[in-house]
Amino acid sequence: MPNPKRDFIDVIRRDESGLSKLEMLGLIAFILSLLAMVPFIRDFTINLVGTVFDQFDEETGQHSDLSIAARGIVIVAGAVLVFIGSGWLILWTDVGKRLAFLLTGAATFGWLTVNGILFTVYAPRGIRPANLEGLSALQMRLPAIAMSLGAFVLFLMFSVALTRYEADVEE
Numbered sequence: 207m208p209n210p211k212r213d214f215i216d217v218i219r220r221d222e223s224g225l226s227k228l229e230m231l232g233l234i235a236f237i238l239s240l241l242a243m244v245p246f247i248r249d250f251t252i253n254l255v256g257t258v259f260d261q262f263d264e265e266t267g268q269h270s271d272l273s274i275a276a277r278g279i280v281i282v283a284g285a286v287l288v289f290i291g292s293g294w295l296i297l298w299t300d301v302g303k304r305l306a307f308l309l310t311g312a313a314t315f316g317w318l319t320v321n322g323i324l325f326t327v328y329a330p331r332g333i334r335p336a337n338l339e340g341l342s343a344l345q346m347r348l349p350a351i352a353m354s355l356g357a358f359v360l361f362l363m364f365s366v367a368l369t370r371y372e373a374d375v376e377e
Contacts, residue, residue, distance in 0.1 A: 322354030
């Protein structure tokens, strides 16, 4: 016959047996910030990053397409990690991992839906670049419409998941 009191004590001991994932992430960030203060490691990192981001085209003398694309990818990934990840991290510490994921997903895709609708209604006006010259007003708004619809579907999915999560917690 299982002993509920003994099982509860085992769970508590397992939780205290090591660092949690969040504590491990904080420890890694702390160690990396300390390593960034060491001149040799800092110079090595700057040179390593410079091999990708500071490539120049020999004909024009400007940054190469690869360098510009790499900067764009890193900036977008960094923005997603910082803005969405920080909200998720704060929610994780307050409401738990599952609920934080559902709330962050619903908030992110709700914001993307509103953003897409606003872009569809108030599409860029003014002087058009040469490569958009032949596009009609609807064709120019198609990517924003597609993003709005996709984000709305994902928003609804996260909302349904939140409703089911709340129903499971209440039972």
